Structures are given as C-alpha cells and as structure tokens.
Amino acid sequence: MSRQIQGQAQSVTERAPSPPQVNAYEMFQAQVDLVGGRLGLPDDLVDLLKRPERVLEVSIPVRMDDGRIRVFQGYRVQHSSARGPCKGGIRYHPQVTVDEVKALAGWMTWKCAVVDIPFGGAKGGIICDPMCLSVGELERLTRRYTAMILPLIGPRHDIPAPDVNTGAREMNWLMDTASALRGEPMQAVVTGKDIALGGARGRREATGRGVAIITQEILERLGRKVQGTTVAVQGFGNVGSVAALLLHQAGARVVGVSDVSGAFYCEQGLDIPELVEYAQHSPHRLLAGYSAPGVQEIPKEELLTLDVDVLIPAALEGQITEQNAGRIRARIVVEGANGPTTPEADVILEERGVTVVPDILANAGGVVVSYFEWVQNLQCFYWDEEETNARLARVMRRAFQEVWDYARHREASLRIAALMLGIERVVQAIRLRGIFP
Ligand code: GLU
Numbered sequence: 084m085s086r087q088i089q090g091q092a093q094s095v096t097e098r099a100p101s102p103p104q105v106n107a108y109e110m111f112q113a114q115v116d117l118v119g120g121r122l123g124l125p126d127d128l129v130d131l132l133k134r135p136e137r138v139l140e141v142s143i144p145v146r147m148d149d150g151r152i153r154v155f156q157g158y159r160v161q162h163s164s165a166r167g168p169c170k171g172g173i174r175y176h177p178q179v180t181v182d183e184v185k186a187l188a189g190w191m192t193w194k195c196a197v198v199d200i201p202f203g204g205a206k207g208g209i210i211c212d213p214m215c216l217s218v219g220e221l222e223r224l225t226r227r228y229t230a231m232i233l234p235l236i237g238p239r240h241d242i243p244a245p246d247v248n249t250g251a252r253e254m255n256w257l258m259d260t261a262s263a264l265r266g267e268p269m270q271a272v273v274t275g276k277d278i279a280l281g282g283a284r285g286r287r288e289a290t291g292r293g294v295a296i297i298t299q300e301i302l303e304r305l306g307r308k309v310q311g312t313t314v315a316v317q318g319f320g321n322v323g324s325v326a327a328l329l330l331h332q333a334g335a336r337v338v339g340v341s342d343v344s345g346a347f348y349c350e351q352g353l354d355i356p357e358l359v360e361y362a363q364h365s366p367h368r369l370l371a372g373y374s375a376p377g378v379q380e381i382p383k384e385e386l387l388t389l390d391v392d393v394l395i396p397a398a399l400e401g402q403i404t405e406q407n408a409g410r411i412r413a414r415i416v417v418e419g420a421n422g423p424t425t426p427e428a429d430v431i432l433e434e435r436g437v438t439v440v441p442d443i444l445a446n447a448g449g450v451v452v453s454y455f456e457w458v459q460n461l462q463c464f465y466w467d468e469e470e471t472n473a474r475l476a477r478v479m480r481r482a483f484q485e486v487w488d489y490a491r492h493r494e495a496s497l498r499i500a501a502l503m504l505g506i507e508r509v510v511q512a513i514r515l516r517g518i519f520p
Pocket residue numbers: 170171172173242243244245246247274421446447449450451453
C-alpha cells in the first residue's frame with residue numbers, strides 16, 4: 084500500500100462517460116441557498132458565501148512534440164481564505180469548465196471546515212485530455228500553467244494538490260517550477276509530491292483510506308458489521324481502488340467495480356488485490372480486458388444500481404441523478420468523488436431512506452493528509468506512515484462524530500448537517516474577521 088507509483092499520474096479512470104448533465108456551480112449555489120436558509124443567515128452573507136474570492140483564467144501555450152504551439156485553457160479559483168490559506172487540487176480533464184472549478188473550490192472550503200483544518204478552499208483545472216498528451220507535453224503544460232498561476236499560489240496563500248488525472252509527478256513539476264522561478268526551495272507550495280521531494284508518507288492513499296474509515300464508521304453507527312457487507316465502487320483511480328482494497332482487507336465483499344473502460348461483477352466478491360495489480364500494469368491504468376473465473380463484465384451504468392449494501396461513487400460529479408436515483412439499491416452511499424449526487428437525486432435517496440455520507444466528509448482524507456504534508460514541509464520534520472495514518476483516522480472519526488451528532492440534533496440529513504457545520508465555521512471566521520476596510 085505504501086508503495087509510491089513513481090512518475091505516473093493518477094489513472095484516467097475518472098473520465099466522464101458523457102458530457103456532464105449538471106452544472107456543478109448551480110448545484111453548489113443551490114446548496115448554499117438551502118443551508119443558508121436553515122442556518123438563518125442573512126441574504127448578503129449567503130451571496131458572499133456563494134461567490135469565489137478570485138478567479139484566474141489562463142491561456143497556456145505549449146510547444147507540442149510536432150513543433151506546433153497549442154493553447155490550453157486553465158483556471159485557478161480561490162473560493163475562500165477566511166479560515167486560512169486556500170487549498171485544493173488541480174484536475175486535467177476535457178470537460179473542465181470554469182463553473183466546475185468554482186464549485187469544486189467552494190466544496191473545498193466547506194470540506195476543510197468540516198474536518199476543521201486551517202485552510203480555505205481553492206481548485207484548479209486545465210481543459211485537456213491527458214491520455215492524448217505525451218509525457219513531455221504534460222510536463223511543459225504543467226510547468227507553464229504553474230508559471231501562470233504563480234501570482235496566486237504560495238505556502239501562505241494557496242497550496243495546490245492532485246485531483247482527477249494528476250498525481251505526484253505533476254506536483255513534483257509544479258514544486259520544481261515554483262522553486263526555480265522564486266529562486267528558493269518551496270516544498271510547501273504544493274502537496275501530494277513524491278516522498279523523496281517532501282511528500283507525506285500515506286498521502287497517495289489518504290483519500291481512499293478516509294473513505295474506508297468513514298464507511299466503517301457509518302456501518303458501525305447503523306449497527307452493521309463490515310464483515311460480509313457487500314460493496315460496489317464506481318471509479319478505480321486513486322480513490323476508488325484504495326477504498327476497495329482497504330474495505331476488502333477489512334472483510335467487506337466488494338462485488339462490483341468500474342472505471343471508464345468497463346464494469347466487473349462477481350457475486351462471491353472480486354479479488355481486489357488482483358484487480359489493483361491488473362490496473363497498475365495496464366495501459367492508462369484501466370480495468371479493460373480484465374477477466375477471472377466467476378467474474379462477469381456488466382454495462383457500466385449497472386454498477387450504480389447493483390444490489391449491494393454500500394455504494395461508493397468515486398469518479399466524477401453528477402453520476403447519481405434523478406434518472407437513476409430511484410433504482411439505487413444500496414442502503415448506504417459513501418461519496419468518494421466530489422459532487423457525485425445531484426440535489427434532485429439527493430431528495431429521492433432521502434425519501435427512499437438511503438443514508439448518504441456526503442463528499443465533504445467522506446473524501447476529506449486527501450486534504451487532511453495534505454495538511455499534514457504542508458505542516459511537515461514547513462517544519463522540515465517528517466513523520467512515518469503509521470503516525471500519519473493514525474492522525475488521519477483520528478481526524479476523520481472526530482469529524483464523522485461531529486456531523487453525526489449535528490444531524491441528530493437538527494434532524495437533518497448527513498449532507499445538510501455537514502454543510503451546516505462547515506458553513507457555520509466559515510461564517511464564524513468571516514464575522515470575527517469583519518469586512519475590510
Ligand atoms: N483534490 C482533493 C480533494 O478534492 C485533495 C485536495 C488537497 O489535498 O488539497 O479533496
């Protein structure tokens with residue numbers, strides 16, 4: 084588990100099968116309206132919370148391998164610095180839009196507040212298909228993008244990290260470029276680097292590990308045992324594969340997994356270690372072509388509606404919609420991805436008694452260990468993986484308990500409770516700081 088995959092980005096398994104049907108920023112704003120209402124916040128404050136502090140759009144020229152110049156569109160959005168430096172990943176995807184990045188930046192703000200780490204929220208994105216770029220092109224793209232967002236980022240301002248289709252390799256390039264341009268070593272400018280460059284031990288697995296911890300917490304709270312619990316995981320990238328592996332090791336029966344290339348089902352439980360190994364060695368780290376006795380390939384959309392106890396959407400946003408929410412058979416949904424459930428689907432799931440553990444709690448493990456990485460970089464004092472994992476588990480369990488209690492006291496769903504708790508903490512910071520000037 085602790086083996087770092089050198090020189091490889093996260094797999095491209097999280098590519099959307101079709102253009103997104105939902106505008107993530109509209110979804111984000113609707114949530115703030117709803118929660119603002121429940122918290123009794125004044126309209127002007129709700130308006131402030133819905134808007135990002137800063138949006139930077141960059142046109143990134145890249146010399147392609149054939150000698151021509153291609154210009155890529157990129158963004159860095161800082162949603163809030165009320166609770167600390169802005170924090171959030173950078174995604175490379177053909178369907179990135181400024182609205183998506185704005186929403187993801189805002190969710191980072193609530194996420195950091197829910198787990199109570201001293202960061203605000205940010206997100207970056209580049210519209211590109213990394214599968215169609217050479218390593219050299221990706222490096223030039225990453226370095227030029229870094230140079231162009233440099234006025235915004237920095238250890239005390241805004242700290243990027245991996246997200247969909249980016250990993251340690253891109254973060255290494257980003258750190259090196261920022262250091263070269265600033266003329267000083269800048270480990271703390273980005274998290275999710277390789278361990279040899281100051282990356283935190285356990286960071287690569289942290290999001291999936293957090294998802295597994297939260298899955299165990301919710302099962303326990305609902306009086307169920309992990310042993311024998313059936314699980315389906317959508318997305319077999321950095322989040323889904325690690326969550327599947329850890330739950331498999333904890334005794335759960337992971338019966339279905341999927342990525343952009345296919346979906347696989349086995350009633351007796353899939354051999355997850357074998358699937359992880361298979362994906363690691365396959366082109367673009369995809370599951371396509373996997374076969375084993377008793378394993379059936381199923382249509383990808385069927386993964387979400389499998390008859391399982393727990394469903395873990397760990398791909399992209401907008402996967403559980405009003406079209407398929409009525410057919411979800413899992414009683415528990417743990418959101419490994421950001422924004423996988425639309426607000427309409429949320430209502431349907433709630434009516435049907437499905438417990439949804441929301442993204443800003445369930446997938447916060449990544450940013451929690453990013454926080455640990457940043458702290459270690461600033462202190463030049465490094466921890467072992469055991470310590471990181473123990474601290475991660477503590478933070479995740481505390482946050483889960485707080486959201487659980489909040490939900491019970493306010494008779495709210497876990498999503499609304501997590502949003503209320505996160506937004507309340509951000510509002511407290513804004514009020515204490517006051518509005519400048
Ligand atoms: N991209 C991850 C997320 O959505 C991690 C962000 C970070 O570590 O800053 O939470």
